[in-house]
Amino acid sequence: MNFSEIFKQSNQLCRISPDGRYLATCVQYRLVVRDVNSLQILHLYTCLDQIVHMEWSSDSLFILCAMYKRGLVQVWSLEQPDWHCKIDEGSIGLVSSRWSPDGRHILNTTEFHLRVTVWSLCTKAVSYIKYPKACQKGIDFSRDGSYMALAERRDCKDYVSVFVCEDWHLLRHFETETQDLAGLEWSPNGCVLAVWDSCLEYKVLLYSLDGRLLSSFSAYEWSLGIKSLAWSPSSQFLAIGSFDEKVRILNHITWKKITEFEHPATICSPKTVVYKEVEKRPVRLHIITRNVCPTDEISQPPFQIPVVKPDLDRANPKVGVSSLAFSADGRYLATKNGGFQVHALSWHSNGDSLVLIGKEHLCLCYMDTEDKSTDSNIWTK
Amino acid sequence: MGDWSMTSPLGVSMENSEISSISRVTLSSSRQNHDSLYSSSLPLSKSSHNVLSAFCIEENVPQCILYINQELSSLGLASMCIATPVEATLNSVPALNAMYELLQAQRRSQRSLEALEQDLLRTSSTLEHLQTGNYRLKDQLELLKREKSGLHEKERQLQLKIETLQSCLKSEKEEIQKLQNIIAGRASQYSHDAKRKERECVKLKERLGQLLIDKRDKKLAIDVLNYLGRSDGKRIQWKTGKAGTSHEGDMYKSLLNDYEARQQSLMVENSELKKVLQQMKRDMMYILSPHKPCAKASPGDDSPERGFPPAGLEGQDEVGECSRENLDQSCEKAREQLTYSIRLQWRRLKNHMEKLDSQVSLAQTQQQSGSEEAVPREVHEEEMQRMRLEVQQGKDFIHTQQQLLQKQLNSSFDDETAALLNDCYTLEEKERLKEEWRLFEEQKGNFERERKNFTEAAIRLGHEKKTFEEDRAAWLKNQFLNLTPFVDRKKYSLSDSQSALSIRSEPELQQSYTPAKLTKSSTYNEFSTTYSSISDGLPSTTELYRTLHLIQPETRHSKRGSWQEPSSPIRAENLFGKSKCSVRCRDPCILSLDKDGDSPI
Numbered sequence: 003m004n005f006s007e008i009f010k011q012s013n014q015l016c017r018i019s020p021d022g023r024y025l026a027t028c029v030q031y032r033l034v035v036r037d038v039n040s041l042q043i044l045h046l047y048t049c050l051d052q053i054v055h056m057e058w059s060s061d062s063l064f065i066l067c068a069m070y071k072r073g074l075v076q077v078w079s080l081e082q083p084d085w086h087c088k089i090d091e092g093s094i095g096l097v098s099s100r101w102s103p104d105g106r107h108i109l110n111t112t113e114f115h116l117r118v119t120v121w122s123l124c125t126k127a128v129s130y131i132k133y134p135k136a137c138q139k140g141i142d143f144s145r146d147g148s149y150m151a152l153a154e155r156r157d158c159k160d161y162v163s164v165f166v167c168e169d170w171h172l173l174r175h176f177e178t179e180t181q182d183l184a185g186l187e188w189s190p191n192g193c194v195l196a197v198w199d200s201c202l203e204y205k206v207l208l209y210s211l212d213g214r215l216l217s218s219f220s221a222y223e224w225s226l227g228i229k230s231l232a233w234s235p236s237s238q239f240l241a242i243g244s245f246d247e248k249v250r251i252l253n254h255i256t257w258k259k260i261t262e263f264e265h266p267a268t269i270c271s272p273k274t275v276v277y278k279e280v281e282k283r284p285v286r287l288h289i290i291t292r293n294v295c296p297t298d299e300i301s302q303p304p305f306q307i308p309v310v311k312p313d314l315d316r317a318n319p320k321v322g323v324s325s326l327a328f329s330a331d332g333r334y335l336a337t338k339n340g341g342f343q344v345h346a347l348s349w350h351s352n353g354d355s356l357v358l359i360g361k362e363h364l365c366l367c368y369m370d371t372e373d374k375s376t377d378s379n380i381w382t383k
Numbered sequence: 384m385g386d387w388s389m390t391s392p393l394g395v396s397m398e399n400s401e402i403s404s405i406s407r408v409t410l411s412s413s414r415q416n417h418d419s420l421y422s423s424s425l426p427l428s429k430s431s432h433n434v435l436s437a438f439c440i441e442e443n444v445p446q447c448i449l450y451i452n453q454e455l456s457s458l459g460l461a462s463m464c465i466a467t468p469v470e471a472t473l474n475s476v477p478a479l480n481a482m483y484e485l486l487q488a489q490r491r492s493q494r495s496l497e498a499l500e501q502d503l504l505r506t507s508s509t510l511e512h513l514q515t516g517n518y519r520l521k522d523q524l525e526l527l528k529r530e531k532s533g534l535h536e537k538e539r540q541l542q543l544k545i546e547t548l549q550s551c552l553k554s555e556k557e558e559i560q561k562l563q564n565i566i567a568g569r570a571s572q573y574s575h576d577a578k579r580k581e582r583e584c585v586k587l588k589e590r591l592g593q594l595l596i597d598k599r600d601k602k603l604a605i606d607v608l609n610y611l612g613r614s615d616g617k618r619i620q621w622k623t624g625k626a627g628t629s630h631e632g633d634m635y636k637s638l639l640n641d642y643e644a645r646q647q648s649l650m651v652e653n654s655e656l657k658k659v660l661q662q663m664k665r666d667m668m669y670i671l672s673p674h675k676p677c678a679k680a681s682p683g684d685d686s687p688e689r690g691f692p693p694a695g696l697e698g699q700d701e702v703g704e705c706s707r708e709n710l711d712q713s714c715e716k717a718r719e720q721l722t723y724s725i726r727l728q729w730r731r732l733k734n735h736m737e738k739l740d741s742q743v744s745l746a747q748t749q750q751q752s753g754s755e756e757a758v759p760r761e762v763h764e765e766e767m768q769r770m771r772l773e774v775q776q777g778k779d780f781i782h783t784q785q786q787l788l789q790k791q792l793n794s795s796f797d798d799e800t801a802a803l804l805n806d807c808y809t810l811e812e813k814e815r816l817k818e819e820w821r822l823f824e825e826q827k828g829n830f831e832r833e834r835k836n837f838t839e840a841a842i843r844l845g846h847e848k849k850t851f852e853e854d855r856a857a858w859l860k861n862q863f864l865n866l867t868p869f870v871d872r873k874k875y876s877l878s879d880s881q882s883a884l885s886i887r888s889e890p891e892l893q894q895s896y897t898p899a900k901l902t903k904s905s906t907y908n909e910f911s912t913t914y915s916s917i918s919d920g921l922p923s924t925t926e927l928y929r930t931l932h933l934i935q936p937e938t939r940h941s942k943r944g945s946w947q948e949p950s951s952p953i954r955a956e957n958l959f960g961k962s963k964c965s966v967r968c969r970d971p972c973i974l975s976l977d978k979d980g981d982s983p984i
Contacts, residue, residue, distance in 0.1 A: 085608050092603035093594060106611060114587055119603070123611045148633075166630045173630055193641040202572055211638050224565045226572070255649075314568060317575030 006041055009034075013054060019062040024080065026065055028053040033067055033078060047078045050088075055098070059105035060147070064123075066108060068099035075099050075108060077123065089121050103147025103167055115140075118152065120170055129170045135160065137200075139185035143167065144192040149211070151195050153183050162186060162197060164213065174213040180205060184228070191237040194254070198242075201226045201318070206242060208257055217257035221250055226319075232326035232335075239332070243323025247339050265323065265339035268306050312341050327356075455481050657718075660725055667728040671735060 015028035018038065025036045031052050035045040051069035058065055067076045073096040077087035095113030102109060108121045115136040120129035134140055135153040142151050147167055154161040160183040164174040182200040189196065194216065199205040204227030208216040219242075221227075226245035233240055239260075240252045249263040312320040320341035327336045329349045336356055338344045346359045358365040439447040792805065 087605070087607040089605045090603055093597070094603060095590075113590070114583060121605055123607065125610065126605075128605070148637075166633075168630075169626060171627060171630050173634055191641055193638055202569055211634055224562070224569075226568055255645075314564070315571055317571045319568075 009041075012052070015053060015056045017056060017058055019058045020060055021062040024062065026056060026058065028056050028067070033065060035065070035080065045078070045080065045083055047076075047083075049076050050074055057099075057101055059101050060103055061105045064101075064105060066099060066101055068096065070096045070098075075110060075121075077108070087123060091119070100141070102150070103143050107167075107170075109141070111141075131163070131165075133161075135183060137182075137184050139187065142187050142195075144188040145190050146192055149173070149188070149192065151186050151188060153186055153197075155183070162195065162209065162213075164195075164211070174211075176209070176213040178207055178209075179215070179218065180207065185231070187231060187233060189233050189237040189240075189254075190235055194237070196231060196233070196240060198228045198231055201228065201245060203227050204244060206231070206240070206252075208240075219250075219252055219257060219259070221248075221259070222246070226322070229322040229324050230326050232328055234328045234332045234335075235330055236332050239328075241326050241328065241335055241337075243326050243337060243339075245319070245322035247322055249323050249326065249335070249337050251335075263335075263337070265337070310341055329354075329356075451481075657721065660721060664721075664725050664728050667732050671728070671731055 009027060010029045011027045012030050013028060015026075017026050018024070019026065023038055024044065025038050025041070027034050027036070031049045033045075033047040033049060033053065033056065034043055035047075036043050047065075047067075049067050049069060051072045051074060053067045054070045055068040056065060057068075063080055065078045065080070067078065068074070069076075073091040073094070075089040075091075075096070077089070079085040089108060089110065091110055091112060094116060096110055097113050097115065098111040100109050101107070102120070106123045108123070110119045110121065111117075111134060112119065115134050116132075118131040118134045118141070120131065122128070131152060131154075133154045133156050135155045137153060140153040143149070144151075150165045150167050152163045152165065154163055160178045160180050162174075162176055162178055162183075163172055165171065166173050178197050180197060180199040181203050184198055184200040186195055186197045188194075193211050195209045195211070197207045197209060199207075204221050204223070204225075206219045206228065208218070210216050221242075221244065228242055228244050230243040231241070232243075238254050240254070240257075242250045242252070244250070247265045249265075250259050251261045251263075252258060253260045314321070323337050323339045325336075325338040325344070325347055327347050327349055328334070329336070330351050334349075334356075336347050336349065338347060343360045344358050345361060346357075348357050348359075350356070354368060356367045358367065
């Protein structure tokens with residue numbers, strides 16, 4: 003593997019464009035756009051303040067740069083470098099900013115989640131959405147980009163509004179049966195919306211596109227509930243990771259649990275392959291942020307995972323299944339349990355390899371596609 | 384008892400105190416007897432008087448006195464002579480003293496007896512008292528023991544109860560602990576959230592305050608160089624009610640599409656499962672039904688097969704059902720029918736399997752006990768017995784035969800003569816046998832030879848016949864041709880030549896065969912005679928041979944087989960070979976003769 007030279011970046015803002023041709027990085031208040039193959043700087047834009055958030059539009063023509071402190075959003079065009087767009091939220095402040103799926107609207111969430119402003123780059127229209135909910139995941143777009151689900155809270159009750167992204171027409175507005183809605187997620191086929199409650203209550207509600215409640219699922223009471231949730235790519239399964247270190251899979255026909263995966267500290271199953279990273283010599287390549295720590299040995303069962311017992315008295319304890327990711331073909335489910343320093347895990351689109359991104363390291367894991375008998379692979383550091 | 388009162392005044396006054404004792408009752412009779420001694424006024428029983436009179440009578444008074452004296456002295460009472468030593472008369476004073484002492488002694492002993500009796504009574508009563516007390520105490524002890532065991536039992540149960548309650552308590556405590564932990568977690572979460580909200584609230588308040596102070600409201604605005612076109616290139620439409628409905632329509636369309644897709648996949652899955660079920664049903668029916676023809680063919684066979692002809696019959700019904708099912712696949716009734724039929728088949732299969740299993744187990748148990756195989760095994764055993772018996776019988780028979788033979792052989796003679804005789808007998812037999820063999824061989828050889836000769840003769844005859852015919856033909860021809868007076872000479876010359884030819888050929892043959900036929904056995908004539916008997920019409924062999932000059936007249940040989948007199952063996956062989964060839968080509972049935980004939984040469 004060859005390595006390029008090191009480029010500066012700030013705030014971990016490096017994004018490759020959706021069409022894969024460009025790489026955009028932010029350095030303080032500058033936006034640098036490079037060609038992916040040659041890494042030549044194609045464009046260089048200067049923003050008014052330090053860029054906090056940067057996002058490509060879905061058609062890879064525009065880049066959004068948000069500066070929350072100043073309440074500014076600037077949009078840059080790749081085709082026309084002269085084109086500029088600046089959105090000022092004014093005194094109301096800015097908390098988050100994102101593109102709409104069509105790449106022509108920008109949704110800004112104001113401070114204190116007072117409202118969501120939908121700025122259109124095509125027209126002069128501005129839409130406001132009141133009472134958005136400040137939660138883990140309050141806005142979600144369906145995969146085909148036609149609908150947007152927004153969590154709202156009015157009068158101590160949770161609501162979900164479904165908008166048609168084409169013209170921001172409010173399609174449905176319904177109350178949810180949650181105590182404190184923590185997040186919502188569309189199924190990949192865009193017909194079912196999964197809504198889950200905060201961690202104080204284990205509850206998943208499934209609503210159809212037209213707002214009917216299809217089913218609800220609750221595994222247990224009183225203990226801390228759902229930590230993470232993921233749909234399978236075919237929309238057939240819904241994986242729920244909870245604070246009790248278990249992943250429960252629901253099926254889309256009956257919305258009942260079909261299986262349950264545990265994350266025990268001692269693994270005795272012979273079908274499990276455990277890779278343990280052995281710290282041979284920490285190679286200090288300070289110029290590369292990649293850990294060249296090579297050997298993963300396959301440990302023999304029963305294997306004891308070194309678990310650090312977290313402090314359960316604190317809020318949001320570092321226990322439970324915190325991230326879930328299905329592979330692209332739906333064959334594998336990667337889960338992260340406990341307090342391991344893995345910030346994100348994502349699959350390659352062909353479903354063969356997995357990237358584990360930690361605080362300082364990243365790890366690429368390749369699935370053994372020949373050996374189809376392995377039940378689960380566990381990587382530990 | 385009545386006399387008792389009487390004795391009291393008569394008795395001495397100092398004994399009156401002892402009258403109250405109970406023991407007196409028992410002694411009353413003895414006292415009565417003793418008291419009767421003193422008082423004469425008592426209506427004494429004559430017996431006591433008689434007793435006394437038995438001891439002392441008027442005649443033996445001095446002896447009595449002496450005796451009493453002695454007794455007294457022996458008792459150690461009063462060593463006083465109650466009798467004067469000179470005269471054996473009773474001294475009254477010592478006698479009275481003695482009597483008095485005796486009375487005293489008597490009274491003393493009685494008193495002691497009474498005392499003893501009293502003591503006895505007392506001890507017996509105390510003993511009884513103690514015994515009753517003992518029994519009572521034993522009963523009490525039993526009761527107490529039972530009570531103790533009952534209490535133990537109760538204690539045990541209570542212990543158990545305590546343990547269960549303790550475990551309950553522990554579990555409850557654990558649950559409480561868990562709930563407390565949960566509550567603690569939730570409380571921390573709530574407090575965290577509350578703090579966050581409070582912080583937010585504070586920020587809001589600050590902001591509000593700031594805004595109020597500021598009054599300079601920065602308007603939110605967008606500054607775009609030029610507006611972009613839509614990403615899909617279309618123009619923006621007016622927001623009308625139609626848009627709303629169209630959106631609704633789109634939404635419902637997408638939902639419907641999804642449902643349809645799902646339904647399609649479910650239908651496909653359903654049909655596949657139905658197919659699988661149908662297949663299973665058919666397989667099950669097939670598994671169950673093939674016993675039907677078997678049962679009909681061999682009814683004496685295993686029992687379970689007989690029970691299944693109804694399966695086949697019902698199978699036909701189900702085939703009809705099958706077709707019905709196939710017709711309306713999606714119908715509820717068809718589905719129910721299918722499941723019902725599947726269940727039925729499965730039940731039947733299960734029954735079948737159970738029956739088979741029970742049969743197998745039965746067979747196994749029977750094999751172990753040996754009763755199912757009993758019939759063939761018994762038969763087998765019988766057969767074996769019979770065969771053994773036969774074998775034994777045969778052996779016995781052979782043995783007896785051997786014995787008899789031995790006995791016969793060793794019957795009347797001693798060993799040597801018996802052996803000699805045996806030898807002689809066998810020798811004689813051997814000799815005879817040899818002779819006969821030899822004769823037989825000779826006859827066989829002669830027979831063969833004759834056969835050979837006959838065949839050759841037959842061949843020659845054939846030849847001669849042929850020549851004769853040719854002669855005749857020639858003669859006739861001559862005759863015909865030479866119908867002249869000069870015929871006779873030619874004819875005779877021809878005939879002579881012919882006959883000479885024929886005759887000439889004979890000596891050659893004759894020469895060739897003479898060495899072969901030189902030696903003849905004596906018995907040949909006998910054979911020839913037999914031949915002559917066989918062939919009536921034909922000339923006898925010997926005559927033929929004599930005419931042909933084949934045999935010499937009356938030669939006799941004792942030996943046979945001295946074939947080693949070849950005059951011209953080579954020639955004979957050659958001729959023989961020729962004749963052999965001719966024989967071969969003429970008459971294949973004489974081939975065997977050649978082979979026979981080869982042996983001597």
